[in-house]
Amino acid sequence: MPNKTMTAEEQKKLVSHYALNDLVSRGVLRSGMKVGLGTGSTMMPAIHVLAQLLAAGKLCEIKAVSTSFETTIACEELGIPVYSLNSREISGSLDLAIDGADEIDPDNNLIKGGGAALLLEKIVAYNADQFVILADESKAVPNLGTRFPLPVEVISEARTSVTQQLIRLGATAAVRYGVKKAGPVITDNGNIILDCLWPSDSKCNPKSLEGIINEIVGVVENGFFTKLRPTVYLAHADGTVELR
Numbered sequence: 001m002p003n004k005t006m007t008a009e010e011q012k013k014l015v016s017h018y019a020l021n022d023l024v025s026r027g028v029l030r031s032g033m034k035v036g037l038g039t040g041s042t043m044m045p046a047i048h049v050l051a052q053l054l055a056a057g058k059l060c061e062i063k064a065v066s067t068s069f070e071t072t073i074a075c076e077e078l079g080i081p082v083y084s085l086n087s088r089e090i091s092g093s094l095d096l097a098i099d100g101a102d103e104i105d106p107d108n109n110l111i112k113g114g115g116a117a118l119l120l121e122k123i124v125a126y127n128a129d130q131f132v133i134l135a136d137e138s139k140a141v142p143n144l145g146t147r148f149p150l151p152v153e154v155i156s157e158a159r160t161s162v163t164q165q166l167i168r169l170g171a172t173a174a175v176r177y178g179v180k181k182a183g184p185v186i187t188d189n190g191n192i193i194l195d196c197l198w199p200s201d202s203k204c205n206p207k208s209l210e211g212i213i214n215e216i217v218g219v220v221e222n223g224f225f226t227k228l229r230p231t232v233y234l235a236h237a238d239g240t241v242e243l244r
């Protein structure tokens, strides 16, 4: 009987186990591959499953590229070798990137960056041959940008000027503040985050906004991911996993 009441945390563990094993059994994730590893509470169990697959000999010689301090620490603790994207072993391109997401629309466009790791996550994903997203069902939405705020990574000196231009694009923009840290969140790259929301009745067009926002001077990157069509594994509260 399916469990009808799986919490989001349980769904994250479920989708991690299901997806990693499915990727191995379908030959999408193979020994010797260069694999980008995303960041967040869905990726943490996924990295544990990857370590279990390596320990069990179902995979070997995986070369990981990390997207954050959090993911690097997890890999180091679990014995997964981490390389720079620039290293001779990786040489700037990956076979596969695996990550979580904050919002997924029906075309598998994404918002990412809830953990403020969007810059490295996008560099890794956009330089991978294949991109796979693991998520619980709360992440599936009809349209992006009106519920979960779009993170925009900004050089701190441009905070006010970028905010004004984001408002001209129809959004509200608020500096993200730290928890157990006074002042703004500072990303792994030394920048701040502006969290942007569009009104629910607006015509927020992520495909065009991804490029338009990045043209604003002082913006480093934004969390719309619309130039890839990832494979999405979506866990549901009834204990099933949908592949879409």
Ligand code: 5RP
Pocket (backbone or CB within 6 Å): 038, 039, 040, 041, 042, 043, 099, 100, 101, 102, 111, 112, 113, 114, 115, 116, 117, 118, 121
């Ligand atoms: C981090 C991200 C994460 O993938 C996204 O926030 C999802 O996080 P979680 O798996 O914890 O729900 O983009 O920058």
